[in-house]
Amino acid sequence: MGRFRLGVVLVALSLPGAVASAQSSSLGGRVADLQGNAIADAEVSLRDLPSAPPSMPGMPGMRMPASQPRTTRSGRDGTFALDQVPAGRYVLQVDAPGFTRSSQELAASTNQQVSIRLEPLQVVGAARTPGPSTSQTGGDTQALLDRIKMLEDRLSDLESSAVLSEPETRVKRVEVWVDANGIEYDRPVEGARRSLTYQRERVYRRQTINEKIEEALAGADERSVSLGIDSAVVTQMSSRTRGGETAPANGNAYALASADLFFTAKLAQNTVFFADVVALSGSPPDREIPGVTLLNGYTARLVNQNELNLREAWLRTELFGQHLGLIAGRLDLTNYFDHNAAANDETTQFLGDGLVNNPALGLATNGTGLAAIFDPKIGLTFRVGVQQSNPEATNLSDSIYSLAEIGYLATPFGLREGNYRIWYRATNTLGTVSTAFGLSIDQKMSPIVTLFGRYGEGRLPASDGGQTSFSLGHHFYSAGVQFQNGWVFNPQDGWGIGYAQTELAEGAGSQEKLTEGYYNFRLTERLRLSFHLQHIFESRPDTPTFGYLVPGVRLQAAF
Secondary structure: OHHHHHHHHHHHHHHHHHHHHHHOEEEEEEEEEOOOOEOOOOEEEEEEOOOOOOEEOOEEEEEOOOOOOEEEEOOOOOEEEEEEEOOEEEEEEEEOOOEOOEEEEEEEOOOEEEEEEEOEOOOOOOOOOOOOOOOOHHHHHHHHHHHHHHHHHHHHHHHHOEEEOOOEEEEEEEEEEEOOOOOEEOOOOOOOEEEEEEEEEEEOOEEEHHHHHHHHHHHHHHHOEEEEEEEEEEEEEOEEEEOHHHOOOOOOEEEEEEEEEEEEEEEEOOEEEEEEEEEEEEEOHHHOOOOOOOOOHHHHHOOOOOOEEEEEEEEEEEEOOOOEEEEEEEEOHHHHOOOOOOOOOOOOOOOOHHHOOOHHHOOOOOEEEEEEEEOOOOOEEEEEEEEEOOOOOOOHHHOEEEEEEEEEEEOHHHOOOEEEEEEEEEEOOOOOOEEEEEEEEEEEOOOOEEEEEEEEEEEEEOOOOOOEEHHHOOEEEEEEEEEEOOOOOOOOOEEEEEEEEEEOOOOOOOEEEEEEEEEEEEOOOOEEEEEEEEEEEEEOOOOOOEEEEEEEEEEEEEO
């Protein structure tokens, strides 16, 4: 009887295995990317669907061990196969280097084929490197992504969390009761009279860490002094085109180095201090080519060789909702008048002074002055300025240089923005009053092309009765075109062509003709290299006529 029972038990224990063997199936498929290309050497894992492990019969305290996952790898054609898979529910997981993990739930009952498509792994700042890797690569990549996500969440929580600000002192009105002995109470007391007093208290406000960082950075900016540097080296050569022996500057080379140090400090809201210290060294061509205007605009800054000179130092403040700007100190008044978007800067545009400023302005030195700019934000701008023009004058009354200008921003005839300015100046630098007026125009024709022009006419005192006369003055006009960010070799390059003519009043036929073309390469954000070609022609009745072709190179750095 005992042997019979033992046989029954053995048969019962063997039935599940026989049933499982009878119900087993095979599982196969192919691993590919989104374009259908086979992915070789991908790790394929088949795990039981997670659940509580069953208890062993008759032993409720013991659990049957969970089955180990079955793994295989895809072949060169991306196919894989798992045999003898018992019927049940499973999780099929596929990992491949450079691709996101694929997990799907399936029920294995009969022989079946599955198609797996993997998406490329996209990690910011990292590139996928093809090649073989260990079986842990997919899992490690997913773990890295999970870690990055966790850190991003923690950083977001930290930035949005509130902290206490620095203590602030506030004055608070307090109601107290004072008795006959002068003792104060914070509540009504018999025999005490009511009184009001003021107390200081230290309070804190809640702010996010982001706000606290921005507040600290803003405070640091207000307390700091910003330093800027603009340095340039200009090399030029001269080739005579007319004049013979009367024009000796033939085949000569010239070079001028310039360095500007800019200091800027914020003193209060909408109030800044600015200083410009300049140093120059070299020999410009203007010492040998006596033109009416300068061939090298940097020459105007040259005071003494190899010395530092304070060029500008002024305060600027803005009032009435930033509609009125006031600048006072040592300044160059022409920096605020006769502006032109295409011909106003010898550091990045034309090099010749006749294409940088209007010669009719007639100011040769910096001095103490005041400028006011009123901009009502309606397209009109009004500017007035006064400056001492002669630093050796014993009083300001004998060296007053004044300017007034009206500017208008318009879009005429459906074109793009254009600036139209008219100015008037008066000066008594020479001991007698002389005047001049001028125009400055720059008009955008397209995002690439800008046309510009200037006109100026000076009025000098007449010999009879001190009356002013146009015939005793001089005339100036210039015109040209500038190309920016288009029709260039590199983005943000620029080039231009300009012509300027000055007619003097000293005698009939006295005139200067200046033609210049340039191309400005933007090498880096802070470094530019430009090539220039100038031709100057001078014709005067008292001196021989001469002409020069002057090529040049300018290397400019600003940071």
